Amino acid sequence: MSTLPVVGITMGDPAGVGPEIILKSLNTKEVYQQCRPIVIGDARILDRAQQFVNTNLEIITIEDIGEAAYEAGKVYCLDMNLVPADLPIGQVSAEAGHAAFEFLRKAIELANEGKIDAICTAPLNKEALHKGGHIYPGHTEILAELTNTNDFSMMLSAPNLKVIHVTTHVGIIDAVKMINPERVYKVIKLADETLKKAGYTNPKIAVCGINPHAGENGLFGYGEEEEKVIPGVEKAALEGINVVGPLPADTLFFRTVRGDFDIVVAMYHDQGHGPVKVLGLDAGVNITVGLPIIRTSVDHGTAFDIAGKGIADEKSLQEAIRQAIELAPKRA
Template identity: 65%
Template sequence: MTLPLIAITMGDATGVGPEIIMKSLAHAELYERCRPLVIGDAKRLERAGRIVGSDLVVRSLFAVEDAKFEPGTVDCIDLGLIPDDLPFGKLSPVAGDAAYQYLRVATELAVAGKVAAICTAPLNKEALQAGGHHYPGHTEMLAALTGTEEVSMMLTAPNLRVIHVTTHIGLMDAIRKIEPGLVERTIARGHEVLVKAGLSRRKIGVCAINPHAGENGLFGQGEEAEKIVPAIEACRAKGWDVEGPLPADTLFFRAGRGDFDMVVAMYHDQGHGPVKVLGLESGVNITVGLPVIRTSVDHGTAFDIAGKGIADERSLLEALRQAIALAPADA
């Protein structure tokens, strides 16, 4: 069986991405499960390797076909965009543009079928904007690069999966955007993930918007009945096991103890908070609804520790494991 080829984008070169990549690829057992290929800058990886005390050899490549995928060696499609003297830990438009270019190349390879999945190291949203790319983050860029109209963000942590109806918009904008069709499509994308994961039980809990799920109209302006209940009823009509809308505080507690296989969060912080409390180091971000597979670390560029060699690679390792699990067989 051919091991899946996973493209790892370097993210923001001034953040911890290069360091956690070099630390992750030092785990030789990873090469027993996939063929890792970095899309980034070889010299930056070499510098990161010196910082973390790695003895890995970085190979600068121009094509996927030149990669050898050997333990002890980091194969890198080298775009050569980062100046040698660019400091770690400081916002840079150059690094922001480079992060976009790494993702663009990885997406082109995935769409062409040359890689089975994309796993992304973190980028900095402000640097991305300063570099001329006006997207809120990876998720929206991937949607644009693949011509996908609508995608969902899913976060995973030990014993918890959370898919989001809305993500990188303000809370008032999120409430306005939520409507039954969007909620139903989000639940459907989440249900498809559970099916692909091979789960025999696929129980989905849906968060309310208001405290205590609105207390039958006592809190809010009837958002649950107007925006969420019709979607849940439509999903139940398909035979799916969907419960809600439920108060988020008790729903996440119940999900953590195993009552649900997935939670549907209405907005960014409603879903992100519980996942990061349960395990920032092992959290993974998965973009659902794309024609390509994409997983990511569930943390940022960590400018405060970038370049110090102390960044934790566990989230990237878990993101790689998820990418391997989702990748098509023999890809």
């Protein structure tokens, strides 16, 4: 009996680059030496994608996880059979959005049942997701709802930089309204717990301000740092967490890459995503922390403009699989 973790890879939006980067990532023996990968999606779409990426993998359709043999050169697909074989490539559609939701729902079900050890997600398209009748901002919120998780956050991990978010997929005005001391405290605590599980003995956590120069003692903004951020930082520090802030975001990310801190707590989506993506779209991995299951993801979208051309870079998915393997609970 193999002790390698079973990693469920969801196809994401089948009209995007997900099928292509999955095939490219599984076209190596190394991944099968580190885990037992299973694709949750549509076998016909995978087979169609082979012509774009010039792979000659054997796509094996299964109806149950127990049927997979996890042999290199073969891709085992738990086939949901939700979209037509001629689904238009690179286009938003309700069918594809619904399928992406169902692929993820099935993966969560399998993880909750202990049949897979981690979930690694290819990208979905939010417009298609909504057209398919699933009104969520993205993967993270679906995972939280279907696992009954209240305290969670998005963490981006790239070489020399980790970022965790207080708010994510909301407009900037709504983000500022949503920031409060308790949420700041909970995200700091999630950062501390996550890094300690990953082997950091005393993680150094730095918290961004909301305004330029972190408000500069009231010079910018209307006291948001004093009202919304500082009490949360102080509460975490009183519990012994190694945290400082709020600090000016314009220099904090440089300092973190330099090695001054282990992770940055960003206040809103673009404050945290921008610096990570400057390091390269293929470098970042999205990890949802606070869930009862392990979930990693590429940190890029469906790339409809290049879908079907075979040029999508698989490095982010490969890194997401690697981190899923690293974080997955070890089997006896």
